[in-house]
Amino acid sequence: MAGFIAAFSCGLTACDTPTGRGAAIGAGSGAVIGGLATNRVGGAAAGAAAGALVGTLIGAAVEQSNAEAYGERPREGYPLATPTARKGFVISPYKPYYEIDVTAVPHHALVRDPSCDRLFVNP
DSSP states (O other): OHHHHHHHHHHGGGOSSHHHHHHHHHHHHHHHHHHHHHOSHHHHHHHHHHHHHHHHHHHHHHHHHHHHHHOSOOTTOOOBOEEOSSTTEEEOSSTTOOEEEOTTSOTTOEEEETTTTEEEEOO
16 A cells, blocks of 8 residues: 555656655655555555655745746746757756757756746756
């Protein structure tokens, strides 16, 4: 059961906000730890609940930090860049659609287009 809860929670890590991702990762981690520590479903469930709470708090702090660094997130979210045939380069979603080097940028991180000073998501 703990494995199922962890796998399900890890599948939710595609949540759109740091708070959602933190909660999902925390729940999955807590379920595994709780299940292994107690070898019971109840332990896995308690671990998942505790992990989700801690993950939510950490995710909310990350979200607040991002808002201070980048400004408020647009309601519709940031646009996604388009990958190119060249590894580590993307095409900006903003005109004039320059190719931008993102080799040092993690996937799903925000990138600033230097031509227009607007943010987009690295795929």
